[in-house]
Amino acid sequence: MTGGGSDAAGRPTMKDVAARAGVGLSTVSRVVAGNPGVSRAKCKAVEHAIAELGYSRNDFARTLRTGSTATIAVVVTRISDPFYAELVAAIEQKAQERDLLVLVASGGDDPAEGERVLRRMISRRLDGLIVVAHEEVDVSFLAAERAAGTEIVFVDRPPQGLPADLVVVDNERGAADAVAHLVQAGHRSIACFAHISGLYTSERRQAGYRQGMRDAGLPVRPEFVVAVGDDVDACVEALRELFSLPDPPTALFTTNSRTTKSVLKALRLLDAHPALVGFDDFDLAELMVPPVTTVAQDPWAIGEAAAGLLFDRIAGMTGPERRIVLGTRMVERGSGEVPPPA
Numbered sequence: 001m002t003g004g005g006s007d008a009a010g011r012p013t014m015k016d017v018a019a020r021a022g023v024g025l026s027t028v029s030r031v032v033a034g035n036p037g038v039s040r041a042k043c044k045a046v047e048h049a050i051a052e053l054g055y056s057r058n059d060f061a062r063t064l065r066t067g068s069t070a071t072i073a074v075v076v077t078r079i080s081d082p083f084y085a086e087l088v089a090a091i092e093q094k095a096q097e098r099d100l101l102v103l104v105a106s107g108g109d110d111p112a113e114g115e116r117v118l119r120r121m122i123s124r125r126l127d128g129l130i131v132v133a134h135e136e137v138d139v140s141f142l143a144a145e146r147a148a149g150t151e152i153v154f155v156d157r158p159p160q161g162l163p164a165d166l167v168v169v170d171n172e173r174g175a176a177d178a179v180a181h182l183v184q185a186g187h188r189s190i191a192c193f194a195h196i197s198g199l200y201t202s203e204r205r206q207a208g209y210r211q212g213m214r215d216a217g218l219p220v221r222p223e224f225v226v227a228v229g230d231d232v233d234a235c236v237e238a239l240r241e242l243f244s245l246p247d248p249p250t251a252l253f254t255t256n257s258r259t260t261k262s263v264l265k266a267l268r269l270l271d272a273h274p275a276l277v278g279f280d281d282f283d284l285a286e287l288m289v290p291p292v293t294t295v296a297q298d299p300w301a302i303g304e305a306a307a308g309l310l311f312d313r314i315a316g317m318t319g320p321e322r323r324i325v326l327g328t329r330m331v332e333r334g335s336g337e338v339p340p341p342a
Contacts, residue, residue: 012053012055014028014029016049017050017055020049020053021042021045072095072130073122073126074102074103074105074129074130074131075104075114075118075132076088076132077114077132077197078106079104080106082283083257083297086299087155087302087303087306088102089303090299090300090302094303095307103124105117105120111137114134114137118139119141122142127151127314128150128151128152128153128314129142129151129153129310131152135157135160135198136160138161142159143162146164151310153167153309154166154167155168156168156201164321165313165321167309167324168324168326169326169327170327170328171204171205171279173327173328174279175209175211175279176208177328178208178209178279179209179212179213180212180215180216181293182251182253185251185275185336185338187250187251190213190249190252190253191225191226191249191252191253192254192255193228193255194206194228195258196227198256202256206225206255209225209255223245224249230258230259230261232262235266236270243272249274250274250275251275251338252274252275254276255278255279256279260276260279260292260294261282264276273338274338275335275336276336277294277295280294280295280296281297282294286333290333291335293334293335294333295329296330296331297326297328301326302326
């Protein structure tokens, strides 16, 4: 290897690349960084030398030189959830366009574990952080990290203890639209099955359900609002109690996809067929019998919006915290159009 530039581990360096390509060290640096001002011929020579030598950029040295790690992190509750998987994919695509590495971690539904994952993530040097924070975790400890230069954006729910840029959806409007859809199909007795984990979204969607009932001039019956989460047995018991009432519900609104799936399983066990609209679209919704009508969020758009806020801050934007509220859309498939019993 020419140029005498190999590091202590024998890896090729920029000096080796420059010697092999027959160009100056600064030219190699500009090509590796993607900066303009290098002729096409020299770019090709450098790229060919990099491929021949197996050179890779020393990001640690780059961090010391520029102060940037070219790395961001994303912490969600469950990366296995298709909603968060798509959100992360959108962030990754935007990051790749900027040659940034994305670290991803799941905090789970347990607040202690969520805080532990966040603290471990910020122990690494990052340029930015996008977080779905647990409502029971006071994230004020992130203030020191932000003061040190790590930009932070929150998604899905407001953080506790740290004013920051935020991307959410209009949960209230989406839930009210679900109720309006069921009312239009002729229903007047509509129950709400609410998820337990993710209190912010659950409470906001329950508020939207109540508003939708009021908008339709219908009473909000306390016994018709049931918190069950994704426990199928609890859903079966709750449905039995509701269906035994003198004026049972003829339609159901469920507040997230996990709860929707549990309620559908419970309805199958009970051989019951009320109308149903669920908040959050999910795989196989269109293959159910009848296909499930949903209030759909756009996780890709949410991820893009969060990435946009973060990259603005990394680029130097200052000013007050920003809040982006995205809308939802009704995906009509059939389960919400089931008419009430005659």
